[in-house]
Amino acid sequence: MRQIERFRDQVLAAASDGRLLRIRGGGSKDWYGQTSEGDILDTRSYSGIVDYEPTELVITARCGTPLAEIEAALAERNQMLAFEPPHFGINATIGGVVASGLSGPRRASSGALRDFVLGALLMDGKGEVLTFGGQVMKNVAGYDVSRLLAGSMGTLGLMLEHSIKVLPRALCDTTVRFAMDEIDALGRLNEWAGLPLPISASCWHAGVLTLRLSGAQAAVDAAARTLGGEPVEEGAAFWATLREQRHAFFDGAGSLWRLSVPSATGAIILRGAQLIEWGGAQRWLKVDADSAMAQNIRRAVTAVGGHATLFRGGDKSVGVFQPLAPSVARIHQRLKAAFDPSQVFNPGRMY
Numbered sequence: 001m002r003q004i005e006r007f008r009d010q011v012l013a014a015a016s017d018g019r020l021l022r023i024r025g026g027g028s029k030d031w032y033g034q035t036s037e038g039d040i041l042d043t044r045s046y047s048g049i050v051d052y053e054p055t056e057l058v059i060t061a062r063c064g065t066p067l068a069e070i071e072a073a074l075a076e077r078n079q080m081l082a083f084e085p086p087h088f089g090i091n092a093t094i095g096g097v098v099a100s101g102l103s104g105p106r107r108a109s110s111g112a113l114r115d116f117v118l119g120a121l122l123m124d125g126k127g128e129v130l131t132f133g134g135q136v137m138k139n140v141a142g143y144d145v146s147r148l149l150a151g152s153m154g155t156l157g158l159m160l161e162h163s164i165k166v167l168p169r170a171l172c173d174t175t176v177r178f179a180m181d182e183i184d185a186l187g188r189l190n191e192w193a194g195l196p197l198p199i200s201a202s203c204w205h206a207g208v209l210t211l212r213l214s215g216a217q218a219a220v221d222a223a224a225r226t227l228g229g230e231p232v233e234e235g236a237a238f239w240a241t242l243r244e245q246r247h248a249f250f251d252g253a254g255s256l257w258r259l260s261v262p263s264a265t266g267a268i269i270l271r272g273a274q275l276i277e278w279g280g281a282q283r284w285l286k287v288d289a290d291s292a293m294a295q296n297i298r299r300a301v302t303a304v305g306g307h308a309t310l311f312r313g314g315d316k317s318v319g320v321f322q323p324l325a326p327s328v329a330r331i332h333q334r335l336k337a338a339f340d341p342s343q344v345f346n347p348g349r350m351y
Helices: 002-017 067-076 094-100 143-149 182-193 217-227 235-243 291-303 326-339
Strands: 021-024 039-042 049-053 058-062 117-123 129-133 158-165 172-179 199-205 208-215 255-260 273-277 282-287 307-312
Touching: 002 021, 002 039, 002 117, 002 158, 049 067, 058 067, 067 094, 094 158, 117 143, 129 143, 172 217, 172 235, 182 199, 182 208, 182 273, 208 217, 208 235, 255 291, 282 291, 291 307
Parallel strands: 021 039
Antiparallel strands: 049 058, 058 158, 117 129, 117 158, 172 208, 199 208, 199 273, 255 282, 255 307, 273 282
């Protein structure tokens, strides 16, 4: 296509001139990761749903396709992106969704974004278009590379197209709340995780545990009777607010940290306010911007087998993402060199 040729010309010119390229769609996640540098390579002109077969539960779209357009097409067939990606702005594109690798409240029950990526079309640093994966789960040719691109922040190349597995929407959703402290909430969440309950999302904050139950009406009703709790009338609005970080917890100044830990981890005692999702596996921590505090956070999270990301605000000189072990860092460097030998794509966006 003509647009792909324009992308190729831009990539080859940058490689020849020693310039950097900053891959950008709607810009809704410009703040995420280390500071971006380079000339903008705008993907929004390469937009549109290439293929969508509801009976196969797969959608293929170009990188610049608005996320809202994809969700609207799926909603018409009563289907969804089960990992509930956050938009963080009306201009979010599917390319940015995959590049950031972020998942929403349903992640603990349905899986992460990378679990749903079936295939990808990638332009590397030499202007070559590479195909990875396919449109069905059983096609494993290059499947790991497709998943590798999820969360790569555009550092490996220009992702032109994505094939993503979708799922039917739940027939029924119910939200309930319980008054309980953090320790009791973590204990209950781990206890309930071992039971056949249709819990599709969880959130604990300020002494309140909120659960979403999803599935067939009979299963949801039975679970609600078993668990008890206070029904929440505006449940859908609550989870959307949490997904887009419009919840009151996220307001105000300071640094927002994302702590990823084993779900069975007990309370992590750190200065600041916390909000807990994913059955205890994802914990948001809001603190004053302080580089010394960053060391304490990462030390505490590493001790329980997790890692910490400086999600918003704060001093990025401490490193947005947890420093890699030397052996893993070498793998990252070799991958970058293989896909982007001239180092033109989003250099330094991750490390």
